[in-house]
Amino acid sequence: MNDMTDAFFKKKKPLRPFLYLSPSAQNISLVSLCLLSLQVLMLALTESWGALIVIGASLSGFIGADLLHAKLVSSSRFSLVSAIFQGTVTGMLLPSTFHPVTVFCIAFSTMFLIKYLSGNFADHWINSAVLAVAFAWIVGMSAFPANPLTKDILQIKNPSYILIQNGVFPIMNGDRSVTEALNNTIFGFANISIPEGYISLLWDTHSVIPAFRFNTLTLLASVVLFASGMQGLLIPASFAAVYTLLVRFVSPVFTGAMAGQGDMILSLCTGGTLFCAVFVVQQYGTVPLSKNGKILYGILAGIFAFAIAGCGTSSAGMIFAVLCANIVSPLIQAAEDRRDVSRLRAMLSSLRREKDSR
Incomplete structure (x- = not known):
């Protein structure tokens, strides 16, 4: 072998020689979790301790259920990032007045049930965070705020x-100055003005x-x-x-x-x-x-x-x-599968007729 070939074989090869055509589910969850952490940080900065406690209880429930299922079922795999993401989403969709023990029980039972029914993949057909919040609404409907619209x-x-x-x-302190600045600059060029309070609605x-x-x-x-x-x-x-x-x-x-x-x-x-x-x-x-x-x-x-x-x-x-x-x-997915099967059969039938004609 020449020097170039020898150097090629001595070069360290990657252990995984395949590339993702799209981001993996774990990477998506990780990036989404990082973005969600900004909102959790804002909760801490605004001293929303009740909300943080609820999120913590939800996180504990999801992680505990995922870990327990991985221990009980040998074929199951503990997915920490997914459990943290789903637990955070669930906690953020629940009222901060919800009792933490109730939140933990709902999160734990929902995650464990879905894991048991779906196997290794926790989100086989239904979003575990959505199901947990739906159960929480049924259990503690009074904790969810009433609709102010009439x-x-x-x-x-x-x-x-x-x-x-x-x-x-509520209108925040700097709302008026920010609104005036936007009306005089960005919105002013289009002859549009926004009333006071909309910046606060967007911010918090x-x-x-x-x-x-x-x-x-x-x-x-x-x-x-x-x-x-x-x-x-x-x-x-x-x-x-x-x-x-x-x-x-x-x-x-x-x-x-x-x-x-x-x-x-x-x-x-x-x-x-x-x-x-x-x-x-x-x-x-x-x-x-x-x-x-x-x-x-x-x-x-x-x-x-x-x-x-x-x-x-x-x-x-x-x-x-x-x-x-x-x-x-x-x-919808079942209809797509039937359509794909029909198209495949039609294509195979066309190829068979073309072969017979020869």
């Missing part, structure tokens, strides 16, 4: 502004449910996840578009408001819509694989969200909307 408020143009004026969404709604609070951080997380290719844009975009369009144009039919005056900002910034669109609605293992299937899944999720959560501010509506979409997802 028919009278919905009949008024810009219900979000009315809720801000009523103190439902002060909801007892942490996932509903920091919309700006959620939007920044979406930019990172979608721009880096960690998450696909089809499902969140179709989900958010369908939901907001229904709120804009269909909700006035039921509320008696003027046509085309549904409050899209309120529907996006409250009820955890943005949080679910970024971190929940397309959890791996729960969505169809094809492009058309993903679009259909997102459209159905948006329809479910409008039917269940209404025009916004619902404390658990988005959770049950995603749960309904998870239930429909296997039907």
